Amino acid sequence: MQSLETLFAKAFWYPLARWALAAVFLYSGIDKLAHVDAAVAEVAGFGFRPAGLLAAITIASQLLGAGLLIAGGRAAIAGALLLAGFTAAVTVLVHQFWLSSGVDQVRTASTFLEHVGLVGGFLLIAHHQAKLCRGASAA
Numbered sequence: 001m002q003s004l005e006t007l008f009a010k011a012f013w014y015p016l017a018r019w020a021l022a023a024v025f026l027y028s029g030i031d032k033l034a035h036v037d038a039a040v041a042e043v044a045g046f047g048f049r050p051a052g053l054l055a056a057i058t059i060a061s062q063l064l065g066a067g068l069l070i071a072g073g074r075a076a077i078a079g080a081l082l083l084a085g086f087t088a089a090v091t092v093l094v095h096q097f098w099l100s101s102g103v104d105q106v107r108t109a110s111t112f113l114e115h116v117g118l119v120g121g122f123l124l125i126a127h128h129q130a131k132l133c134r135g136a137s138a139a
Contacts, residue, residue, distance in 0.1 A: 014128070018076060021121050022066035025083060029062030046094055061086045069125065076129045084122035091115035 032039035032055065039059065044051035061082060068079025097109035 015070075015072065017121075018069050018072065018125060021083070021118065021125065022069040022079070025062040026066040026070075029059050029066065032059045032062070048093075058086075058090075069122075073129070074133055077126045077133070080122040080126040080129070084119045084126070087115055087122070088119050091119070 032042075036055065036059075039055040040051045043055045043058065048054050065079045065083035065086060068075040069083060070076075071079070091112055095108050095112040095115065097105050097112050100108055
């Protein structure tokens, strides 16, 4: 029986991880592109203006970041950093759990922390890929 270390050293895990992290942004970007009016309404619903421009920036960030992340190589570093920055900014601006209370605060704090975890995943991808691009061990 293979050890976990041997199993997870297999090459297919890294692209699978990049696809998994990119999936929600790829889906969201495509959905927002297909339903632009709803995307603009969503942005406006959070009180952000100009909603149309910000929805366009959101769509572009999600699709470009996910595409670069999936592409691999140096592009994955750029995609990971784009999605990390996008996710961090949106998390702080939209999921302000400290402004709510009760069940809503718990729900919003959970979403906030889930997004912090995504940012961490993107930073790990950027770190790992940078080491691979330099020919170093990714450990």
